[in-house]
Amino acid sequence: xxxxxxxxxxxxxxxxxIFTADMxxxxxxxxxxxxxxxxxxxxxxxxxDTLGRDSVALExxxxxTVADAVQAIRTELxxxxxxxxxxxxxxxxxxxxxxxxxxxxxxVAFLPPLAGG
Numbered sequence: 201x202x203x204x205x206x207x208x209x210x211x212x213x214x215x216x217x218i219f220t221a222d223m224x225x226x227x228x229x230x231x232x233x234x235x236x237x238x239x240x241x242x243x244x245x246x247x248x249d250t251l252g253r254d255s256v257a258l259e260x261x262x263x264x265t266v267a268d269a270v271q272a273i274r275t276e277l278x279x280x281x282x283x284x285x286x287x288x289x290x291x292x293x294x295x296x297x298x299x300x301x302x303x304x305x306x307x308v309a310f311l312p313p314l315a316g317g
Contacts, residue, residue, distance in 0.1 A: 235262040237304035239269060246312040250282050260302065266291065267298035269308050288313060 241256050248254040251273075258272050266289050274280040289296050290309040302308070 236260060237262045237264060237302060237306075239264075239302055239304075239306045239308050241269060241273065241308045241310065243310045244312065247283065247287070247310045251277055251279050253277075258308075262304070264302045265298065266296050266300045266302065266308065269302060270298070273310075283310070287311075 236259050238257055238259050241258055243251050243254055243256075256273070256277065258269055258276070260268055260272060270283065270287065270289070274283060286298060288311045289298075290311060291300055291302065291306050293307070293309070296308075
């Protein structure tokens with residue numbers, strides 16, 4: 201059985217070709233799906249108490265930085281806005297600046313300031 205799509209002018213044989221209205225098959229208009237990466241965020245001491253959890257997995261657009269992860273926590277978690285503007289962060293157990301790039305599977309640890317006497 202052959203049918204012609206009135207919108208696209210394509211011929212489908214026995215319903216094996218499925219097209220949706222938002223598809224644009226012209227090569228110059230094809231768009232690759234957005235790449236993402238997933239990082240595991242861990243919270244310690246006061247941060248874990250404030251956020252009500254000790255870890256969360258974040259899916260971020262690729263490329264992403266530590267600053268992007270902090271912003272995502274602020275917007276996605278109910279108490280996320282209680283984090284300081286520039287929290288102390290370690291990525292894969294190494295101190296990291298907000299501009300540090302993240303990779304898929306990284307562990308991002310949020311460490312509260314230490315005090316002592």
